[in-house]
Amino acid sequence: MSDLPAIDALDTAVYTVPTDTPEADGTLAWDRTTLVLVTARSGHTTGLGYTYAPAATAHLVQELLTGTVTGRPALDVPRANEEMLRAVRNAGLPGVAAQAISAVDIALWDLKSRLLGLPLVHLLGAARDAVPVYGSGGFTTYDAERQDRQLRHWTHESGIPRVKIKIGESWGRRTERDLARVDRARATIGDGAELYVDANGAYTGGQARRLAGPLADAGVTWFEEPVSCDHLTILADLRHRLPMDVTAGEYGYTLPYFAQLITAGAVDCLQADATRCGGITGWLRAAALAHAHGIDISGHCAPSAHAHAAAAVPGLRHLEWFHDHVRIERLLFDGVLDPGGGSITPGADGAPGxxxxxxxxxxEPYRVE
Known part of the structure; x- marks a missing residue:
């Protein structure tokens, strides 16, 4: 046991990147995004992980998690994950603590596969060669020209056959514009591509029911968070009433929450975010939970963090190719995959981790801590 490589250190860095234009969804507006990077070290080998979260996440890593995992075997990632979960008991797991654990967990999986000289998908075991993606953006702040340009880039230039736009503008108070933007999106992408919408919990149950008909007429097949994901009874009711798939789960931080979402009958496809739900370890467990209940899983945002894990599960629907995060990952990292044709192939180049x-x-110009 003493000969096994150990986790020697965790380092953190924080980067804040302005958006390329002001952005908003149904319930939030923003003009910058922060990425918290964790680097795990074992001898001369390093692994990286990250989350999109406040800068305070880095301080939590250093205060509560570094001492918990350093000195532990670098190959025993599930053990480190469990010890981190215990370490944040008094801090409260959901939210920033879960995001901190997620970034460390992703870094530890990257480190382990680099120590073994394998792409992470081969360490986990591939269930598929290619991971389908969908283009995601279409913010409520976009004018018609910008929305058209983004959708055409995905469908016409990159060949991605499924796209998503944001609706629920101003907490559901601009439904006429929502529907006009959906109709415009359908006209832009044509009949050959799937169209998804995401309300980010902006509507009431009644609004969502009333909008279902016009959305279906536009060929919408995916209605994400029509109401807040906290209202499982309303979500479940909508799922049984609406003609398109009802989905949620991106704000899940713990496995019991995903279990509640599924057993309530609230979703047709479970969404989970590895940068929030406990890293690769937590995401794989959420995928197994969904598979056991006969529903698919979809990776939420942070596509480069999810790619290899997504290729390792049989019940994958797709992975979100989110405009903000793709832009940031291409800026900060080398090795980001190409979604041309509508899918990515993690591990194909043999690069480890x-x-x-x-x-x-x-x-470096975007580093703030």
Missing amino acids: LGLTLAEERA
């Missing part, structure tokens, strides 16, 4: 390296010169 996640296949990412920090592009230090490009990243």
Whole structure:
């Protein structure tokens, strides 16, 4: 046991990247995004992980998690994950603590696969060669020209046959514009691509029911968070009433929450975010839970963090190719995959781990801590 490589240190860095234009969904507006990077070290080998979260996440890593995992065997990632969960008991797991654990867990999986000289998907065991993606953006702040340009880039230039736009503008108070934007999106992408919408919990149950008909007429097949994911009874009712798939789960931080979402009958497809739900370890467990209940899982945002794990589960629907995060990951990292044709192929180049390296010169102007 003493000959096994150990986790020697965890380092953190924080990067804040302005958006390319002001952005908003149904319930939030923003003009910058923060990425918290964790680097796990074992001898001369490093692994990286990250989450999209406040800068305070880095302080939590250093205060509560570094001492918990350093000195532990670098190959025993599930053990480190469990010990981190115990370490944040008094801090409260959901939220920033879960995001901190997620970033460390992803870094530890990257480290382990690099120590073994394998792409992470081969360490986990592939269930598929290619991971389908969907283009995601279409913010409520976009004018018609910008929305059209983004959708055409995905469908016409990159060949991605499924796209998603945000609706529920101003907490559901602009439904006429929502529907006009959906109709415009359908006209832009044509009949050959799938169209998804995401309300980010902006509507009431009644609004969502009334909008279902016009959305279905536009060929919408995916209605994400029509109401808040906290209202499982309303979500379940909508799932049985609406003609398109009802989905949620991106704000899940714990496995019991995903279990509640599924057993309530609230979703047709479970969404889970590895940068929030406990890293690769937590995401794989959420995928297994969904598979056991006969529903698919979809990876939420942070595509480069999810790619290899997504290729390792049989019940995968797809992975979100989210505009903000793709832009940031291409800026900060080398090794980001190409979604041309509508899918990515993690591990195809044989690069170990996640296949990412920090592009230090490009990243440095955006570092804030």
